[in-house]
Amino acid sequence: MERSRAVALIEELLGHLLEGQGERPLSLIREVYVFGSFARGALQPGDVDLDVEFDKDWAWSSAFVDALSAGHDGYLALRRPLAGRRRGMQFMFNGHEAADFPMTLLWRRGDDLSTALARLHEIKPDPTAGRAERHAMLPQFEGLDRWLPRFVRAHFVEAIDRGAITVERLTLPDAEPRHLAHPVVDEHLWMRWPPTSPLYRSAGAVFAYLIDRGVDPAGLVLHKRKVGRGATPYFASFAMSYLRGIPWALTEGGGREWIEVVHPVKRGELHALRVLPASVPKLKELDWFR
Template sequence: MKRERATTLLNDMLDRLEEGGWPLDLVDEILVFGSYARGALNPSDVDIVVEHRRDSRLTSEFLHALSYGRDPSASMKRALKGNSRGLQIHFGERKTFEAEGFELTMLWTRGEPMTAARTRLAAIAPDPTAGRASRDHMIEAFDGIDRWVPRPVRIDLTDLVDRKAATIRQLQLADVRPSHPAALEALTRWSDTSPLRRAAAAVLAHLEANAQPLDSVYLHGDPVIGSRYSDTAWQIGVGFDWRHYRSIAHHLEEGTDWFEVVRPTRTQPLHALHITVQDRAVLPRS
């Protein structure tokens, strides 16, 4: 993205912080790093670290999301960036990044006026010689789509590959619909214009084309056929936009495959990762 757009996203985030309200009143620090902080004119995204406290409400939401395989930081992400894309938010990772040698630039600390943050942001000067920051925790399957694979996900998935617990390959799904009645019924979970419906259709059509039985498919939180409360061991898991990514390793303890559409979209190419179990004995245990 253009640097001007990245700066606008950061200023919009500061506006939200200044307005306050829950859960933004729990934020203690905002730091920026990566290619934007180094002055790149066309950063792929803006990496920021957010340090915050948790009250009872946020803790409850965090635990509830974890129990259902959802993003436990969804409330804080929405509050910070709204519906905008382009901010890559890392929660509670300041010490980790500093230990790994990343240079972090403080943008705002609780108690400071927001004018201090805007002054610091304006002081991060463009540098035509600065390129995009190289990604850590990369494997071949992430090539070209790494901007849509958050760092915590990259860490977990590269660990699966390093352990030889799973193999991962990238797919570009065809924009087609399945034909099986059960698959078509499953699509009614979403509206006709939903990016998730398009992603689900593409995955189910891919599975049909590869003769995968639909009664073995667990689609973004629900089985295509049957009940989530049955004792069925679903062989194929499907997720969208990493909302259930914390369930991947657990799924592979009994299942064989996981398909993740990394960026569901109404019109753009549908990129997916196909994760296949290789050795269950070395899967990480929760």
């Protein structure tokens, strides 16, 4: 897009943010940063990349889980009052601390609109700046980088390069009635998600993948909850919710593999990463996703 349009989009977003500071959910926001090609001064940036730092309280966390379970975007409650239905903006939430690339502060809680706009206009156009190079990319991540932030990909790449893990790309087929009729599967799914939820669909696909390989589904820890009561050498989660648990799961947890459904959806392909331990000692040395 033209840089002038990108500037207008950010100005509009900052206006909405300041207007909504007295009401939830915008009152939860602490800081807003811009990064990527716009922040570097590109004359023809791609989408405007923004990081929104906000406080999570019990009410927010509960609503977030309810939205995901119903198949909705958990961050829509923040994204919509900021951007409305405008296109051209990509949001990251609470990514500043872990980011390994520069971000430019636009607004901090307590700033007025003029301060935020002054910071925005201090970012000068640079005719030599192009789009950001994609870092920490592997063939396994192609097409998934929208849901796999750079710092997450970097942790995976580091672990692979050190010989601690291997990562495979999977496309999981939907569960068939015979999979869902398994007594362990049926009980677990019924207790956790409605059939219309993308998490229900993703869980069924993970169960089906394991059953077709001859794995007892009772041996799975699914989205941080044990399915059965015995040993659980298999782990799975959705939408990068529990990636911090991978090193423990594949070492002290005795895990044989971790399946991560990257972006649960109601329809379309279910893309997943299958993470396997290559060296338990090297896995224990890693300090990632912290």
